[in-house]
Amino acid sequence: MSEHYYTKKPQTASDRRAIEVTLRGHRLRLASDAGVFSRDGVDYGSRTLIDMMEFRDDADVLDVGCGYGPIGLAAARLAPRGHVTMLDINERAVALANENAAANGIVNAAAMQSDLYEAVAERRFDVILSNPPIRAGKAVVHRILTDARDHLREGGALWIVIQNKQGAPSAKAKLQEVFGEEAVEEIGKDKGYRIYRAKMV
Template sequence: MSHYYDRNPEVQSDRKTFVYSYKDHKLNLTTDAGVFSKGKIDFGSDLLIRTFLKNHTPGPTKKIVDVGCGYGPIGLMLAQVAPYDHITLLDVNQRALELAKSNAVSNQLDNVDVKYSDGLGVIEENSCDVILTNPPIRAGKHVVHSILEDAHTKLKQEGELLVVIQKKQGMPSAKKKMQAVFGNVEVLDKSKGYYILKSSKG
């Protein structure tokens, strides 16, 4: 059986394109079978984007990493809203990476890099300002928690990790893990069972 966190999904291609909007920003996004949330943005990713952007002020260029980017809705919307920032999109799914690259091109976003990476493996230590993730819950708790742990080493001082996770799909244990790793965690927002958790590297 093929999963969205597989490197090469075996399901037959079935591409669909839709428009994703945030305020007056619009993205044309192409999705496909074998990638997460085909055909429309999932509620959790949308909540993560809106919560982050509500708290994100223009300023010096920030290096932002979207882990488990799928076809790119989180990272690409941030790239459009904040053209002064640089966004790196990471995934293991080759089909998702191809879509994220083509979606970046079709939306004329040049402040974006799309890379194959198992978790945060390709990111240098102490190199980024923000890490965002809608983690691959179905890949297992060990995968999710390894991303949370690794985020601490990859972030600069004062850097922030933002995670969206459903209460019924491991939010309490993720929150506990973030508290243990970072020494702090807060709930920025919650809606329909989804929580936006934030930890800062002090």
């Protein structure tokens, strides 16, 4: 069985590649590598979240499970007067995310190695974004959803993308349990991917 991306220190041999993508009208050149999520190109779920996410241009944003950085870096372009903190348990992904920020001249984003919210335990944000690491298991995914509430400011929102067949209904139910039914909205869907927003009200 091959090693998956939800690991602190990938043992898979490095196999770097360059990806050129346009996300929300911004052209980015991203470095990717073996042992990180979706290393061959930005996955459809992440693209769907990027296309639908909305927040103020001065928002303080957290990207949980950032991989090599496409969601967080796109967010940084959408919030030029704000800041994006990117977290991943995978040290190779964190290094790539920081490298990609620098290579694209994005100065308002930085990545840190963290097991979920560990590195930002005392911090709160205006926005939390996540394409949850499904292969890490339901317990990890649900921790991202439940613990988000402790890291959002009043009026803040969690945005997640999740596939129907990979647990969208149970994720929505968990969000409603944590945030309240009225606070959870399906923002959109595309090819089986659903975008949920849960607001602090």
